[in-house]
Amino acid sequence: MRDVAIVSFAQTPSLRRERDKDEVEMLAPLLGEVIERSGIPRKEIGFTVSGSSDYLTGRPFSFVIALDAVGAWPPIEESHVEMDGAFALHEAWVRLQHGDIDVALVYAFGKSSLGSLRDVLVTQLDPYYTAPLWPDAISLAALQARALLDAGLCTEREMAQIAARNRAKARQNPFAQLRGDFDVEALLASPYLVSPLRKHDCPPISDGAAAVVLAAGDRARKAVSRPAWIRGIDHRIEPHSLGVRDLCRSPSTTLAARKAGVLGASVDVAELHAPFSHQEVILRNALDLGPNVDINPSGGALAAHPMMVAGLLRLGEAASRILDGRAKRAVAHATSGPCLQQNLVCLMEGDP
């Protein structure tokens, strides 16, 4: 395996609604910034891959329009996943293993504000048995939360504490959307959205974009002083039908973590893509994180949740703490599909 590292990371602020710029106008300055920060000239980028969903804009091939922001001339080698940018990063990592190129650009973007995200996400469900009932994303997450509460693995108070803690940590993150000190009693007194989930248990709706530059081996060492080396990366998926899964656990996260070398590794930081508060409990358990791990110093997905970007943000935020020396080893997680159906786990480390 070639050593591949994240050498730079950039993001736009996550906003409830980006009223001024369209996706291309959001991306162009961002890509310029992430490339400049990497110290690697644009022409050395051998592979470009993005993560986004046409369903957010309601227009097929909308990701092709986003290529305007890349300046794809002369023609570039490019790919796209109709998924969170974290999975695009995985593809870039795989591509760099071939050994013929040393640098890849990964980006992700999405404007959830354009449509009704809860309802748009119904279109990812089984079209025969499930989608015709239009179970929105919050309803499905609520089914998982109830199962977790019934199993005694979590309480509504813990969920509120998780929401409050993430948003308090987000005060240090100028890019996050929901930041501040929230009183747990006040949160618990608020009405249910879809029981047992209250508004604070759910992610905000966000428009945003993020980008990462990956470099291999010596090219990474030449570019930055402390590359965030990817020591392991893996993703696994469970069946799509909720009625077949154990909603209280995340076996795909555990398996991906095992393959990525995370289980048993002691990490300083864990960035977990848990859009709903109860899911942080499931993921902590699945990754077997110790009590001293700093979870979601960025504020996580409860503080900012640009769809298709939030997973890449976890990888970028974890990497940034290695790049600037705040952390030695970090785990980053990204998810896709309802109720943590598919999960990516990445172990990163800085040089000693």
Add this chain to the structure above:
Amino acid sequence: MYDPAAGDGTLTAPYVLEYTYRRSLGPVIGRFLTGLRDGKIEGIRTPAGQVLVPPTEYDPHTGEPLTDFVEVGQSGVVTTWAWIAEPRPGQPLARPFAWALIRLDGADTALLHAVDAPGPEHMRSGMRVTVRWRAERVGGIGDIACFEPEPVR
């Protein structure tokens, strides 16, 4: 150059995306939905003996094609639920209801559907519910109008 500070904002426009998909079902999903039209619920049995409801074409563990249909009960147990106080367009009921995963008698997996209960205080995991059929059925998951709490004996 238009000036966003002038307060006009960028132009927006409503855009409705509508597709009239008709999906072919194949022998397994087709048989299940035909059963619903005819007022019965069938699962499919795996070689390991598990009965999957709703049926899938392939064994989730081995990937082998499945063909062994078995009728299951029209009542079962709620394994988890969630109360939606403000239903959204297209959902099974227009008044507040519970989403639930329901493991029908004879099945080993749970079906997602709605439960028409008077309020969230009437819902708990482990309760029994029974199917309410739609009067006119066409062969779709909506042939089950919803489930309702089984009367407590």
Add this chain to the structure above:
Amino acid sequence: MSEPVRRIKAPVRLAFEINAGHALTGFLRAIAEGRFLGQRCVSCHKVYVPPRGVCPTCGLLLGEEVPVADTGTLTTFCTVNVPYEGQTMKLPYVYGSILLDGADIPFPHLVQGLPVPEVRMGLRLKAVWAPPAERKPTMESILWFSPTGEPDAPFASYQEHL
């Protein structure tokens, strides 16, 4: 009732409010005022009409606004003969790729005002605008493009823009 069910109707309906973005908004507001506005790339200096915020070859945000004439040259075109869902035009009609004077990329619009068999590459065209009271920030404010009567533009003048 013994016929097996073979298909389901599975309609999808999603409502969006899409947003034109900064550059396109400026362009469309000018269209409502009866004029074309391009934007120039700060690096390669090409003028884009309509401007989409970024130069696609350089990946840089576009710079200065550049007024562009409402006359231009027809580069390539197609004649639509086959009816289709959503059709509003009477068949046959011509849809052309029009390079406005001062712009570096063509954009598509309708070509009318001459018999369809006479439409040809190099035809000089002018925008036929909707009456001022009917103009809105949409490309429908231009009804179509019609011949100016000038001699055809030489191939060399637009061959790089095909």
